[in-house]
Amino acid sequence: MSSGIYDEASFEDAIAAHLVEKGGYERLPSEEFDQERGIFPEVVVSFVKETQPSKWEKLETAYKGNAKQRFLQELTSALERLGTLEVLRHGFRTTGTTIDLAAFKPNTGLNPEVQERYDANRLGVTQQFYYSTTEPKKSIDLALSLNGIPVATAELKNPSTAQTVEDAKRQYEQDRDPGEPVLRFKRGALVHFALDKREVEYTTELDGDDTHFLPFNRGHERGAGNPPHESGHRTAYLWEDVWEKDSWMDIIQRFIHIDEEEIRQDGVKVGEKETIIFPRYHQLECVRQLVASAKVQGAGEDYLIQHSTGSGKSKSIAWLVHRLTSLHDENDENVFDGVVVVTDRTILDEQLRNTIYELDHKTGVVEAIKGENQSKSQELAGALEAGKPVVITTLQTFPYVIEHTQGLPERDYAVVVDEAHSSQTGEMAKEMKQILSGGDIDEDDDWEDLLAKSAEARGNQENLSFFAFTATPKGKTLEAFGTVPEDGDKPEPFHLYSMKQAIEEGFILDVLQHYTTYETFYNIAKVIEEDPQVPQKKAVKAVSKFLKLHPHNIAQKVEIIVEHFRNHTQHKIGGKAKAMIVTSSRKAAVRYKNAIDDHIEENGYDLNALVAFSGTVEDDGMEYTEKGMNDGIKESELPSKFDTPEYQVLVVADKYQTGFDQPLLHTMYVDKRLSGVQAVQTLSRLNRTHPGKEDTFVLDFENDREDIFSSFQPYYEKTTVEETSNPQHLYQLENELKGLQIFTQQEVDKFAEEFFSPENKGTEKAHAKLSSHVEPAHDRFMVADEEKQDDFRSKLRSFLRLYKFQSQVVNYEDTELEKLYTFGRFLYKELPRDSTGPRVEFNDELALQYYRLEKAEEGGIDLGAGGEGVSVPTETGTGGRDDEEVELSSIIEKINEKLGTDFTEADQLFLDQLKEDALEDDHLRQSARMNSEENFSLEFDDALTDMFIDRMDQNQELFAKFMDNDEVQEAITNHLRQAVYEEVQEASS
Secondary structure: OOHHHHHHHHHHHHHHHHHHOOOOOOEEEHOOEOOOOOOOHHHHHHHHHOOHHHHHHHHHHHHOOOHHHHHHHHHHHHHHOOOOHHHHHHHEEOOEEEEEOOOOOOOOOOOHHHHHHOOOEEEEEEEEEEEEOOOOOOEEEEEEEEEEEEEEEEEEHHHHOOOOHHHHHHHHHHOOOOOHHHOOOOOOOOEEEEEEOOOEEEOOOOOOOOOEEEEEOEEEEOOOOOOOOOOOOHHHHHHHHHHOOHHHHHHHOOEEEEEEEEEEOOOEEEEEEEEEEOOOOHHHHHHHHHHHHHHHHHOEEEEEEOOOOOOHHHHHHHHHHHHOHHHHHHHHOEOOOOEEEEOOOOHHHHHHHHHHHHOOOOOOOEEOOOOOOOOHHHHHHHHHHHHOOOOEEEEOOHHHHOOOOOOOOOOEEEEEEEEOOOOHOOHOOOHHHHHHHHOOOOOOOHHHHHHHHHHHHOOOOOOEEEEEEEEOOHHHHHHHHOOOOOOOOOOEEEEOOOOHHHHHHOOOOOOOOOOOOEEEEEEEEEOOOOOOEEEEEHHHHHHHHHOOOOOHHHHHHHEEEEEEEEHHOOOOOHHHOEEEEEEEEEHHHHHHHHHHHHHHHHHHHOOOOOEOOOOOEEEEOOEEEEHHHHHOOHHHHHHHHHHHOOEEEEEEEEOOOOOOOOOEEEEEEOOOOOOOOHOHHHHHHHHHOOOOOOOEEEEEEEOOOHHHHHHHHHHHHHOOOOOOOOOOOHHHHHHHHOOOOOOOOHHHHHHHHHOOOOOOOOOHHHHHHHHHHHHHHHHHHHHHOOHHHHHHHHHHHHOOOOOOOOHHHHHOOOOHHHHHHHHHHHHHHOOOOOOOOOOOOOOOOOEEEEEEEEEEOOOOOOOOOOOEEEEEOOOOOOOOOOEEEEHHHHHHHHHHOOOOOOOOHHHHHHHHHHHHHHOOHHHHHHHHHHOOOHHHHHHHHHHHHHHHHHOOOHHHHHHHHHHHOOHHHHHHHHHHHHHHHHHHOOOOO
16 A cells, blocks of 8 residues: 555645535645735636726726736735735725725625625635745745635645654744745734644744744634544544635635734833734634524523633624624524613723724724713713613723613623623622613513512523633522533533633643742740630630731741742843732731831842732831832722833732733732632733743642642533532521511511512612611611520521522522512611621730741642532521630630641740750850841851750751751741840840
């Protein structure tokens, strides 16, 4: 058997044959290609003559028999000036006439002439494409053209001949001159594919060794690569599906576009760079599947799209919104009357506007709500009433529209949610649905009608489709927007691009690859004579807070952080690497920032830190603000300032832990308990890629590796729910609430009648009337015993939370539940807050006796496959437990035990003996009397090592820790040095 059937040429033949036989292509021999012009001239001319005969006649008249040459000259000039994409999509003008170079599929079947022009498109495939103007023998394996204009090239490799996609990429990088007309950026082919039988990659700009290829693979087992294909070629989807005529024309018309990106140096704009955007496979597949479903299902369906960070969600959303605005069903009617985009990212409106203009050359399509001339809510209401095609608003603005909108006509809306926030599943989502569904518009509606509409608004709406994008779906988000497969009973994402695939394809970095945890060992003591009774739970928190904010604790961690940053991080990313310190509170952030500044100043380091926290913090009689601690930098300026080389470290407290995109962030120091979605979102601040950024690093003082694994694992592949909501939980809570006899059914009914009565809407007396129906329940609550109050408050809170969520996913349409929910919301606000008792704080009552930091574990955290799903709210209400009062001394004992103190009594005795040795040393005593503690350390620290060696036989375990562990040595040295110095100073005074 000939080996030729396995070689590259046979691979090329098979692809070309399929495109001609089944893909809608014709063969175009390379001899017909004009290398100088970069086109197939005969094909271009024949297409124009056939599809636009009257325009060609004008050219013949204008150019007096030289139409062909002048036309080709004008076309070449247009390609140089405008680029291939612009010329194909919008044509070019010559002699006052716009010549179209392609005809795209119409949105409807209402115009047969447009369909005829589309059918006249000529897609060509050329094997061994001789493209070069300077080296005639050079060829590229395949070229695809549209009406004689090359739009794609492809280099093919066959692993059977020991060559792979990597060889194809190198061929483009090292042996393809990007200056050739057909390979020149914008002017030539739009995209270049490198492929073998297993993988596909592509680039839109050839630039020698700086050429950047992206994967174009389907994904396999929720990771990179491609699954087996029935043809035997795992990449067959490329020529069988993607390059098929209708698909390929759709990509050119609706997906490929040119982005302009600012080039910034040191935080300052220095220019712009154009990039041709070609969709990655998962983006193409996702948008097409969503559009296909919406076209068939119409409005009323919800979709959850789980796309990892690095998936290009902004582009996917832009392509989806563009398609939804012009989507027609099989009857050629609009599927949606408008698209509302809900996002907290201000940059998305500009990206949407630019993308849609690039695709359609239409302005005014996107209306961003900015509140420049009126309130945002009024502006949003006006945009909806005016029927703007695309309205972009924020999560915070949307609920207030109800105050300004008297009613909307019946319309169908697509609501695209950027990062499906949990609040979308609560009261905000209900109000959004009510507004967009045209609720509260019938003059004849009585209170019962409006009550029913309110209940119905919480379930799926026939005229609303939600398209929710998120990287980390919570359980309730999955239940609200997820899709239950035909063979399953639990909701899952409609489309998935996993964290695993994003990491394996190189679009984000694995933030768990280098993860080091530290354990902190304390021993604290009660230094007051009395042993007061204190609430146990509050005391435990207070003692923990005392330890966390203790100056010694923060100083030790700051030293580790700064020295680690200088020695291991600062030189990364070409010396541009930055770090974030995540603290547990605003006060902790303030103390960290001050301690860092002190450490940097004491050591003369060339480093600068910024801090981010909200409001004003009082600490030790001083008031601190973010602006004040950052030398006057405004809050809005902080991200751009941190982007400059002047600042390397950012200390944060509940700010910039989500949505903060700084690719130069390399290292994170964590001193805050993290879990679940919060852990994933916080640590994912590190995962952005950047030239020269090869890895990341996390140093964690607070969390165990097992906890971080448990937080990330559900989101690594496809997120599922552990169990679905049980509708009976609500009815159980309803019965338990009624059983406590705080309210009566008659009071609930009367309240609901007043609340939903159209006559009471917006009247001055409305609030008073509603309050009168709540007062009896409030009075009964106030005279109930404390246990009953706690039980009722807890169950009511649980009912309200659960109904807000479950009514989104379980179509109750139960007016009794809606009445109780409406009454309960009003009553809950009237109830006094949970009696939390006096705050417990410790300062002078406690002392830090021992302290040491010890590196616990380091290395990667391997997420692997499988794992548990995420949970959904299932609570049925639990009463608050009493906070048992215990002695302060027992609290301290438990804290020491919990924190893992392993200084034994023998260790304490050994350290005391070392202290006595130092105090008996005349030279050390003299040094302590005559020097500052800093200068004293120069003599003491060396002497201590000698003293350890002298007594090593007495405590070999502690000696080994002292000699082998820098953190232990440092903690013991600091402790003993300070103790010796202070005792000598006191004796001398």
